[in-house]
Amino acid sequence: MNTGISRPEEAGTDNSRHKELDVLALVCNWCTYTAADLAGVTRLHYPAQVRLIRFMCTGMIDMRYILSCFLDGADGVFIGGCHPGDCHYLTGNLKARVRIKGIRPVLESVGIPPQRLRLEWIGASEGKKLQEDLTSFARVIEQLGPSDYKGMNLV
Amino acid sequence: MHNFSLIETRGDAGKAVSMLLARLLEQNMVQAVIVPAAVPPSVLPMTRLLNNPADLDQTSPLAPVAGVSAATQAAKISRGPQEIKIAAVLRPCEIRALVELHKLNQAQLDNLLVIGLECPGRLENQDYIDLQDQNQDLDQRFYRDEDLQSRIAITCRSCIDFLPENAHLNICVLGLDLDQQAGIAWDEGPGADAARALELKPGQEPGERGRAVDSLRSQRESAREEVMSRSRETISSSSGLQSMIAHCLGCFNCQRACPVCFCRECVCSREAFEQNLEMLHTRAGRTGGIRLPAGMTMFHLTRLAHMAHACVGCGQCSSVCPIHIPVADIFRTVAAATQKELDYKAGRSPEEPIPHLNFSTEGDQ
Numbered sequence: 001m002n003t004g005i006s007r008p009e010e011a012g013t014d015n016s017r018h019k020e021l022d023v024l025a026l027v028c029n030w031c032t033y034t035a036a037d038l039a040g041v042t043r044l045h046y047p048a049q050v051r052l053i054r055f056m057c058t059g060m061i062d063m064r065y066i067l068s069c070f071l072d073g074a075d076g077v078f079i080g081g082c083h084p085g086d087c088h089y090l091t092g093n094l095k096a097r098v099r100i101k102g103i104r105p106v107l108e109s110v111g112i113p114p115q116r117l118r119l120e121w122i123g124a125s126e127g128k129k130l131q132e133d134l135t136s137f138a139r140v141i142e143q144l145g146p147s148d149y150k151g152m153n154l155v
Numbered sequence: 156m157h158n159f160s161l162i163e164t165r166g167d168a169g170k171a172v173s174m175l176l177a178r179l180l181e182q183n184m185v186q187a188v189i190v191p192a193a194v195p196p197s198v199l200p201m202t203r204l205l206n207n208p209a210d211l212d213q214t215s216p217l218a219p220v221a222g223v224s225a226a227t228q229a230a231k232i233s234r235g236p237q238e239i240k241i242a243a244v245l246r247p248c249e250i251r252a253l254v255e256l257h258k259l260n261q262a263q264l265d266n267l268l269v270i271g272l273e274c275p276g277r278l279e280n281q282d283y284i285d286l287q288d289q290n291q292d293l294d295q296r297f298y299r300d301e302d303l304q305s306r307i308a309i310t311c312r313s314c315i316d317f318l319p320e321n322a323h324l325n326i327c328v329l330g331l332d333l334d335q336q337a338g339i340a341w342d343e344g345p346g347a348d349a350a351r352a353l354e355l356k357p358g359q360e361p362g363e364r365g366r367a368v369d370s371l372r373s374q375r376e377s378a379r380e381e382v383m384s385r386s387r388e389t390i391s392s393s394s395g396l397q398s399m400i401a402h403c404l405g406c407f408n409c410q411r412a413c414p415v416c417f418c419r420e421c422v423c424s425r426e427a428f429e430q431n432l433e434m435l436h437t438r439a440g441r442t443g444g445i446r447l448p449a450g451m452t453m454f455h456l457t458r459l460a461h462m463a464h465a466c467v468g469c470g471q472c473s474s475v476c477p478i479h480i481p482v483a484d485i486f487r488t489v490a491a492a493t494q495k496e497l498d499y500k501a502g503r504s505p506e507e508p509i510p511h512l513n514f515s516t517e518g519d520q
Contacts, residue, residue: 063460064422071453094514102511105492106459111392148393153442154452155401
């Protein structure tokens with residue numbers, strides 16, 4: 001049956017090279033996740049190695065969640081939150097921003113390049129931006145290759 | 156510090172300082188004092204709270220040891236009734252920790268008279284106990300015996316912040332012959348009030364002090380650079396980091412000994428983060444078995460992520476590690492990078508806001 005929906009491979013994204021790479025996108029329910037809905041409705045595709053995880057707010061993303069992603073083998077972590085001033089809970093996104101600033105040097109010190117972690121502000125109406133940001137982030141991860149922590153048997 | 160005064164020690168600097176503390180109590184400048192003192196049969200000085208001037212002769216304010224970081228205790232008692240004024244004799248790293256705890260609403264600075272001790276370093280607890288057996292006058296001898304000074308804790312050997320900051324009064328020992336004299340320094344404010352009560356006369360600061368401080372600093376700076384570059388190199392890969400923490404027993408001593416790790420219940424010991432059989436089972440299949448207790452890399456990285464901005468470099472985490480993991484070396488290395496990135500220095504000033512609590516809508520990602 002032809003549903004008219006083109007699969008990502010057919011849309012011109014070469015997924016074979018992404019196969020072993022994992023990108024986790026931790027996204028805010030009120031903006032980026034809604035933008036992902038919009039992107040879906042508009043039939044915009046984002047790279048297949050990206051998995052979205054919905055949070056009620058980027059302010060609830062403890063540094064531990066980010067570390068957990070990397071130690072469990074993620075090659076990149078993308079965080080999508082509301083534009084400053086638009087947070088549903090007033091300052092959650094600003095909390096996320098300062099935490100990410102604080103965790104970058106820690107990641108870099110232990111051999112996780114800071115480019116593997118990206119924060120973007122994506123409003124609910126910016127389905128297109130979601131697609132662009134995820135695609136460009138996936139490309140960066142692809143260039144960096146698998147993370148040093150992937151598949152490690154950590155104590 | 157603008158004012159400086161020499162006090163006669165008559166061969167026992169610790170006693171001379173104790174007498175000053177006793178006089179602070181007699182003059183009712185403070186109602187209690189916390190200062191290191193050993194309670195027999197123990198020979199290890201630990202933080203002790205005293206309020207009777209006659210008891211002060213049993214204290215060892217200059218003992219080159221810190222059983223635990225006194226900052227935790229100072230913070231706890233500072234939250235008590237504010238009308239009880241307390242003089243606290245603290246090392247530079249303990250003052251920095253106290254400042255951090257104050258910013259985290261864990262300590263009140265208003266009712267404390269902070270007396271900072273210039274710190275050539277501390278001995279490890281066991282070393283102090285052993286050396287005390289051989290030297291009855293260890294506290295006094297330490298300051299003139301370079302051999303003893305070379306045995307200080309490994310973290311102290313590369314510490315460059317050995318001068319107390321944010322104290323009201325400083326006890327000065329560097330560049331002085333403690334058998335003859337010790338120094339007291341103070342600024343305007345509560346320190347000056349205390350100095351008046353102690354009838355200290357401002358005098359000339361001996362020139363040797365500056366030279367002694369500079370020479371210690373340059374020696375420590377090169378040691379620090381060496382330690383930091385070595386651990387930077389090692390932890391910069393997953394296998395290097397693993398090699399450093401591979402023996403971790405999961406005792407959480409480092410977290411409990413850390414003066415700035417203030418949470419009553421650490422997120423790492425919360426049930427929500429406990430790895431249940433189901434999770435371990437999946438992972439074990441993937442990695443060829445899993446060591447229990449699991450999650451030690453996660454534990455250390457979590458502590459780094461949560462606390463690197465507040466690390467004051469006291470080295471207690473390394474001192475309490477039963478398996479001698481250089482926790483403090485890892486921590487100081489990452490803390491240096493984090494604090495540089497956040498343009499913040501732990502314990503520098505009580506007014507400097509903690510970056511994680513400072514939100515502004517300005518700026519981009």
